[in-house]
Amino acid sequence: MDTHTIIEGEIGFVIRAKGYLLTLEGLPSARVNTVIVNAKGQRALVTAFREDSVEAYLLGRGNPRAGDQFVIDSKGIEFSFGEHLFGRTINVLGEPLDGLGSFPPDNTPLRMEADAPRMSARAPMIAPLLTGMSAIDILIPIAKGQRQLIVGPLSSGKRKFIENVFAHQKGLGVVCIYAFIGRPVAYVEEAIANLLSEQGNSNVIILASFSDDPAPMVYLTPIVALELAESFSIEGKDVLVVLDDLGSHAKYFREIALLSGKVPGRESYPGDMFYQQARLLERGGSFNKSLGGGSITILPVLETSIEDLTNLVSTNLVSATDGHLFFSPLFHAEGHFPAVVPEQSVTRVGHSTQTMLAKQLSIRVNALIAQYERQRGYGQFGTQLSEQTQRTIARGQSMRVLLDQEPTTSLLVEVQIVFLTLAFTTLFDGKDITFVSSNRERLVAAISNPSDTVLESVVASARRGNISFEQFQKKLESVVPHLQTLCQTS
Numbered sequence: 001m002d003t004h005t006i007i008e009g010e011i012g013f014v015i016r017a018k019g020y021l022l023t024l025e026g027l028p029s030a031r032v033n034t035v036i037v038n039a040k041g042q043r044a045l046v047t048a049f050r051e052d053s054v055e056a057y058l059l060g061r062g063n064p065r066a067g068d069q070f071v072i073d074s075k076g077i078e079f080s081f082g083e084h085l086f087g088r089t090i091n092v093l094g095e096p097l098d099g100l101g102s103f104p105p106d107n108t109p110l111r112m113e114a115d116a117p118r119m120s121a122r123a124p125m126i127a128p129l130l131t132g133m134s135a136i137d138i139l140i141p142i143a144k145g146q147r148q149l150i151v152g153p154l155s156s157g158k159r160k161f162i163e164n165v166f167a168h169q170k171g172l173g174v175v176c177i178y179a180f181i182g183r184p185v186a187y188v189e190e191a192i193a194n195l196l197s198e199q200g201n202s203n204v205i206i207l208a209s210f211s212d213d214p215a216p217m218v219y220l221t222p223i224v225a226l227e228l229a230e231s232f233s234i235e236g237k238d239v240l241v242v243l244d245d246l247g248s249h250a251k252y253f254r255e256i257a258l259l260s261g262k263v264p265g266r267e268s269y270p271g272d273m274f275y276q277q278a279r280l281l282e283r284g285g286s287f288n289k290s291l292g293g294g295s296i297t298i299l300p301v302l303e304t305s306i307e308d309l310t311n312l313v314s315t316n317l318v319s320a321t322d323g324h325l326f327f328s329p330l331f332h333a334e335g336h337f338p339a340v341v342p343e344q345s346v347t348r349v350g351h352s353t354q355t356m357l358a359k360q361l362s363i364r365v366n367a368l369i370a371q372y373e374r375q376r377g378y379g380q381f382g383t384q385l386s387e388q389t390q391r392t393i394a395r396g397q398s399m400r401v402l403l404d405q406e407p408t409t410s411l412l413v414e415v416q417i418v419f420l421t422l423a424f425t426t427l428f429d430g431k432d433i434t435f436v437s438s439n440r441e442r443l444v445a446a447i448s449n450p451s452d453t454v455l456e457s458v459v460a461s462a463r464r465g466n467i468s469f470e471q472f473q474k475k476l477e478s479v480v481p482h483l484q485t486l487c488q489t490s
Helices: 134-139 158-168 185-195 215-233 246-259 273-281 312-320 329-333 356-380 387-403 413-424 433-448 453-464 469-477 480-486
Strands: 012-018 021-025 035-037 043-049 054-059 069-072 149-153 175-183 204-210 238-244 295-304 323-326
Touching: 054 215, 134 356, 134 387, 134 413, 149 158, 149 312, 158 175, 158 185, 158 238, 158 295, 175 185, 175 215, 175 246, 185 204, 204 215, 215 238, 215 246, 215 273, 215 295, 246 273, 246 295, 246 312, 273 312, 295 312, 356 387, 356 413, 356 469, 387 413, 387 433, 413 433, 413 453, 413 469, 433 453, 433 480, 453 469
Parallel strands: 149 295, 149 323, 175 204, 175 238, 238 295
Antiparallel strands: 012 021, 012 069, 021 054, 035 043, 035 069, 043 054
């Protein structure tokens, strides 16, 4: 870090220190978010004013005591933004955590209270953020600039899903920022090993605060993550930001608020809890040329307890986002990937990015899954099922298999469309679920093979997406005999 420039003549004396919360006398020039520093280089952030004192949060570790002196740091917190951060792990002060060396000199002030872009600077969200997973790209699509909540209990496959999304962005020019908010060190280290692997995305930046960090460091993590994102989006780049997780962020903010003496509200959270998180999420979006023409897609993560979506933080985040993906620990335990429950997931923006064919396919797949889940229960009670119901259950079972993917695989959208539409053809009629699962990868390979001249026209139609589902279904049905020759019956 560069040498700090201090304002001479103003000295703040610590009169009280409660952990990371400092109360100081002096510093008449200080304002909210002013950075102050002591002789040891420890910095604190001014957050509030009393009648004859100021309050500040210590940034980093340390044990200031009554009588310690702080002065105003005119440089504040400066960051070294840029592509040299790709593949690196940093903290909220821009300091490297990976032992891979320092960065170029800091030259950009970090804004603590940045406003969200106004409506006049926003552009329609018409481009998809592709994940390579059919369960998302077809059923619950995400648009570039969307705020899509990732919600589910512990051990429901959320992190593995995000790692797969990051890996799919490799070569697509999307800048990926993963912000770990108050997570255990072991959790972060394991995730980093996957995110920054040779198979991962070379455009990944890791921003980390840990569970044993002072609460202010954890609280600032999503703020800094979005500052990083804006530094790239203003250059016209598409940015994907993961905030893992905002439930932890809320708990640390509550700790700060209670220590500061704020009046607690519902569930002991401060009254401005919704504002604090909503203002973060509003910084996402698709922007016009006045802001560089880039986009910021935000995937906030929320770890719930036993599928609880009724607490304060959950309801706040659901209302402040453009949809949510609900992950099921039961699905995850059964080996499904991604372990997303389509019936409990919503996208309010993503379908606007799809072609006519993809939209119509999405409607039919969701309807089939809903019918399947409703009707399969009849068989569990020994009810005699009609031929139509049996056919619906068989197709629903096939669709569940088709929606599953290996965690390390990605599919082009046109391949996804052809593949899922197979459930609405005669290919699987009279076949059990073993036939579908044993031929899954074989069918994917055939559809993905550009040299397969029989399937070439079908795949091209799926890519264009300008025909109706009925027309495409009929076209795909005509090549079912060819696909049957590729399948193994045992």
